[in-house]
Amino acid sequence: MSDKSKLWYLENFNLFEIMGKSEMMELDSITSMREVKKSQPIYFAEDPSNSIFFLKKGRVKLTRMSPEGKELIVALINPGDVFGEMSILDIGERTDFATTMDESLVCAISKNDFKNFVEKNPKLNLEITKLIGFKMRKYSERIEELVFKDAEQRVVSFIYNLALEQGKRIGDEIFLKPFLTHQNIAELTACTRQTVNSILTDLREKGIINFDRKKLIIHDEVKLKKLK
Numbered sequence: 001m002s003d004k005s006k007l008w009y010l011e012n013f014n015l016f017e018i019m020g021k022s023e024m025m026e027l028d029s030i031t032s033m034r035e036v037k038k039s040q041p042i043y044f045a046e047d048p049s050n051s052i053f054f055l056k057k058g059r060v061k062l063t064r065m066s067p068e069g070k071e072l073i074v075a076l077i078n079p080g081d082v083f084g085e086m087s088i089l090d091i092g093e094r095t096d097f098a099t100t101m102d103e104s105l106v107c108a109i110s111k112n113d114f115k116n117f118v119e120k121n122p123k124l125n126l127e128i129t130k131l132i133g134f135k136m137r138k139y140s141e142r143i144e145e146l147v148f149k150d151a152e153q154r155v156v157s158f159i160y161n162l163a164l165e166q167g168k169r170i171g172d173e174i175f176l177k178p179f180l181t182h183q184n185i186a187e188l189t190a191c192t193r194q195t196v197n198s199i200l201t202d203l204r205e206k207g208i209i210n211f212d213r214k215k216l217i218i219h220d221e222v223k224l225k226k227l228k
Helices: 006-011 021-029 085-089 111-119 122-148 151-166 182-189 193-205 221-227
Strands: 032-036 041-043 051-057 060-065 071-077 097-100 104-110 168-170 173-176 209-211 216-218
Touching: 051 085, 051 111, 071 122, 071 182, 085 111, 085 122, 104 111, 111 122, 122 151, 151 173, 151 182, 151 193, 151 216, 151 221, 182 193, 193 209
Parallel strands: none
Antiparallel strands: 032 104, 041 097, 051 104, 060 071, 060 097, 168 173, 173 216, 209 216
16 A cells, blocks of 8 residues: 555545545545556446545546447546546446556545535535536537547547646647557547557657657647647
């Protein structure tokens, strides 16, 4: 287990910045924390929707299976993110799979315990409502991109948005580390791995980006944005 306490992780979680010390102590008492190895499931589709999760270390992918049996990543969860939060809406079963992409540290809380906690903290209730609305809007935007954009636009839009959300600006460039595998990007953009490789290689040859297995660098944000 990490040398940092569960309370330390919860206190450094964006969602709980508005909470006081006594509320955080109560939250600590009703959550559990565990380390999960790479490529391990956290929950499966059709599992009872009984818990909400907070990711403190690592990355998690949320996936769904198409009728043809193809895996499609619907969301990437990064440290500081909540997932499984649709439990709050009393949805009976999970509709997606949650699987670790790296060795991860996950906090979990039962749906009922969290509901009771939120009811006593109106500010947190508002934040959760905003979070669910934001997540639903993001899912809607992803579906629109999959339906209305061609393969190049989907890949460009994905890496551009990912870099803005998680990258670090250094001068006129944006650095994103860690980067995803081409297979991961393919699953996220409904393309083949070969198509993703071709598109990224073309962008690199034009001097718009550079990348390797560990990082992505956007050299020309303006040109990349025009292609999305």
